[in-house]
Amino acid sequence: AKAAGGVRWALYDADRDRQELARHALSAAIPAALERGEFYLDYQPLASLHDGRVVGVEALVRWRHPELGVLRPDSFIGLAEETGLIVPLGGWVLAEACRQAESWSTAGGAAPYVSVNLAVRQVDRPGLVQEVHGLLRHTGLPPERLQLEITESTMMSTAAEPVRALRVLADLGVRIAIDDFGTGYCNLAYLRDLPVTELKVAGEFVAGLRAPETRADERILASLVSLAHALDLTVTAEGVETAGQAERLRAIGCDAGQGWHFGRPEPAERILERIR
Numbered sequence: 001a002k003a004a005g006g007v008r009w010a011l012y013d014a015d016r017d018r019q020e021l022a023r024h025a026l027s028a029a030i031p032a033a034l035e036r037g038e039f040y041l042d043y044q045p046l047a048s049l050h051d052g053r054v055v056g057v058e059a060l061v062r063w064r065h066p067e068l069g070v071l072r073p074d075s076f077i078g079l080a081e082e083t084g085l086i087v088p089l090g091g092w093v094l095a096e097a098c099r100q101a102e103s104w105s106t107a108g109g110a111a112p113y114v115s116v117n118l119a120v121r122q123v124d125r126p127g128l129v130q131e132v133h134g135l136l137r138h139t140g141l142p143p144e145r146l147q148l149e150i151t152e153s154t155m156m157s158t159a160a161e162p163v164r165a166l167r168v169l170a171d172l173g174v175r176i177a178i179d180d181f182g183t184g185y186c187n188l189a190y191l192r193d194l195p196v197t198e199l200k201v202a203g204e205f206v207a208g209l210r211a212p213e214t215r216a217d218e219r220i221l222a223s224l225v226s227l228a229h230a231l232d233l234t235v236t237a238e239g240v241e242t243a244g245q246a247e248r249l250r251a252i253g254c255d256a257g258q259g260w261h262f263g264r265p266e267p268a269e270r271i272l273e274r275i276r
């Protein structure tokens with residue numbers, strides 16, 4: 001029995017090693033994939049809960065891998081963060097999102113902002129301000145039409161660099177959103193220290209909404225909304241999957257919603273039809 005256990009462990013470890021190897025091979029392939037243009041962006045609408053208008057779109061990266069097919073970000077973003085490759089990859093995402101969003105403004109109609117996810121590694125380094133400033137100048141995208149999504153952990157990560165950089169960017173007019181709000185460390189000091197414009201409340205709170213009962217999630221959401229509004233921030237609820245949830249969120253006072261109810265992430269051309 002003891003020997004069998006040993007064998008099982010050996011297999012388990014071999015399996016883990018294989019996974020680890022595969023992860024590293026995937027990560028090592030990122031620079032070449034960038035050069036070959038294997039990454040692309042889908043966009044998901046952020047809709048006003050009052051009139052349904054698309055106020056913004058979130059850029060979500062995908063990898064069209066030649067052997068593995070289309071990979072979702074969860075399978076490579078974490079790796080890219082660990083290895084630092086998120087800096088060139090995230091830089092590409094930022095540039096591509098600004099480029100595409102600018103072309104939408106000349107396509108007529110009310111122009112939504114484009115919301116881009118930033119990893120800790122991208123914010124926590126000198127050069128972010130210059131990079132964003134250069135992109136805005138180069139693409140001609142007005143700063144108010146770019147939103148940067150950071151997480152609470154970005155703010156907890158380290159020292160003054162992120163705060164300083166985000167302040168300069170906000171002064172330029174760039175919008176700053178806190179992503180997955182309510183799931184990270186509950187230290188609200190950054191709301192005082194940072195020029196945040198929007199809170200994106202994590203979908204797990206929305207999932208608990210069941211009209212007309214008042215559950216804990218509904219009360220948490222209502223408190224987040226009053227906190228946000230007291231600070232002049234807008235609130236976008238994530239993971240809105242049903243009309244019922246959208247209605248409850250509107251009643252609670254949320255400003256915007258994102259989720260399958262309003263639209264799945266779609267390629268640039270499709271989202272453009274939606275914006276028009």
Ligand code: C2E
Pocket residue numbers: 044059060061072073074077090093117118119179180203238239240241258259260261265
């Ligand atoms: P996120 O920022 O929270 O993005 C929202 C995720 O929720 C997206 O998954 C989206 O497809 C999914 N989603 C949208 N509506 C619904 C809904 O109604 N129900 C449910 N169950 N899910 C919904 P996706 O595209 O797989 O992205 C996963 C995560 O990958 C993102 O989570 C974000 O943290 C990260 N990510 C995506 N693109 C980038 C990027 O360019 N840079 C960085 N650093 N991270 C990225």
Ligand code: CA
Pocket residue numbers: 058117149179
């Ligand atoms: Ca996000």
Ligand code: CA
Pocket residue numbers: 179180200202238
């Ligand atoms: Ca989110």
